[in-house]
Amino acid sequence: METFIELYTDGAASGNPGPGGFGVVLKFKQHRKEISGGFRLTTNNRMELLAAIVGLESVTSNDLPVKVYSDSKYVVDSINLKWVFGWRKTGFKNKANVDLWQRFLRIYDAQKHQFIWVKGHATNVENNRCDELAVAASKLPNLPKDEGYELIKKGGLLED
DSSP states (O other): OOOOEEEEEEEEESSSSEEEEEEEEEEETTEEEEEEEEEEEEOHHHHHHHHHHHHHHHOOOSSSOEEEEESOHHHHHHHHTOHHHHHHHTTTTTOSOHHHHHHHHHHOOTTTEEEEEOOTTSSOHHHHHHHHHHHHHHTOSSOOOOHHHHHHHTTTOOOO
């Protein structure tokens, strides 16, 4: 029987853009860890991608494979259909979320990380939990800036 880490992820934004959050559930044998965070202004796709990044960055064992379950076609297809690798070759010209994709590529290991699409808001208990975490994080008071998003949207000037 193969031993692997399960990583469930989800992102949410109230409005797109709007306040957003991400949720992560990591599972290995009897161990479980939940992670979430939010930003005052961001997009759903950024939160979906950030959930995968934060989840992978939280894995403490480089020896075990990780199965990443996401309801984001944007994230799963970008990796499984190898779009992101083409984007990297073109310097991410005219692509969104460059800061996050570059961060993702620094930790991604094609030999150890498998991305699996799951239907959102359906019967997957862990995906639903990630959604709850993401939505709750997006509603917290005094959310920080998503600097990668706000910097781009303000033409390089971050405003309060």
